Amino acid sequence: MKVLLFGLIAEKANASELLVTAASTHALKRSLEVRIPGLEQLSYALAVDRVIVHEDRPLTGNEEVALLPPFAGG
Amino acid sequence: MKVLLFGLIAEKANASELLVTAASTHALKRSLEVRIPGLEQLSYALAVDRVIVHEDRPLTGNEEVALLPPFAGG
Amino acid sequence: MSDAKPHRKRDIFVEGAIPPSFIGESIAKHASQTAIGGHEIFLGQVRADRIDGRTVEAIEYTAYRDMANEQMTIIREEAFARWPEITCLHVHHSLGTIRAGELCFMVFASAPHRQEAREAVTFVTDEVKKRLPIFGKEILGDGDHHWKANP
């Protein structure tokens, strides 16, 4: 599935999206923490279909998934 | 002394100032309540030199005195 | 910024309504002050209230101008003492006939952070309504009038 990256995370990954295969949100995080250097040390949130998800949740591959570094609006 | 009148009080007195002789603020109020019809029934404040005065205070006649109906700014 | 000095004598009153473009121009003047992080603005607009079945078409404002400006200086000093981070505080009030839908009052504070600016605007707005000798004659549709009184 396609994962959207923003801000500091896009900078660290040197990409604004990545293609990742994962069956759940926690599996996705583990996979991304391997692929993006320094992600594990960052404070970030995972959004599934534009809503932040904290718990582990199955993924079908059709969701819109995004990695969000700290917000800075305003 | 000259007494400045504003708003509703100026309207009731049909004047924006009155000349009154009084030795104290309470005496001034009594005198004005005789001269301005309906003043006694109104909520109003007396300002001496642009500061509201509640207590009885002697007047020399050199003060700037004003009768103030309720405020409506903003 | 001259307006950061609480002691200068100034006149808050303007003849007629405050034009919306004046607010835009006031905002634009702060672009060189790069320590500012937030502006808070309150604008009072004349409301077409219903009074005994009649509609307020305009408010005719008068003031005891010298006393109002002296009270404003005191309120300004209190605001700068309570929120010392404020960089600017601008207050204007209309005199004369202001029609429903027009602006009659502006309180505008700027500060590095939004909380100080917001609290200062709230305080100044409330105190102006309470302490400034400004009088408002509401002109009703039938030619009658009603004297406004703040709560």
Add this chain to the structure above:
Amino acid sequence: MSDAKPHRKRDIFVEGAIPPSFIGESIAKHASQTAIGGHEIFLGQVRADRIDGRTVEAIEYTAYRDMANEQMTIIREEAFARWPEITCLHVHHSLGTIRAGELCFMVFASAPHRQEAREAVTFVTDEVKKRLPIFGKEILGDGDHHWKANP
């Protein structure tokens, strides 16, 4: 007023800084709404903060635009539910490079009475900062950068 309807889909983002004249024009559009008694406006201005001895010259804003607009719709609905008297609520945020001294954020509420407008602006400002996925890259004088994070 279309902006009183909380359910319409809208985009809060504008490319570049918000021009001060835009605020004046927004205010002017409310003159026909004679039930309004007060407007409260918060404006965010990019601050030339010092970071490790270097000065912030600009912030480059990006956003997860679809999610931010969806979150804004939710915040807007919450605001209209809590302050049903509000007649208008306008929110804009900049994208792209905004230099120190320029405006990047506007929250503008109108209501019959000032308290509702003020509380709504405070709520919306705070919630936008907390809940909207907007990212800010602070461009420092020496060419380096720093990623901004709201508290």
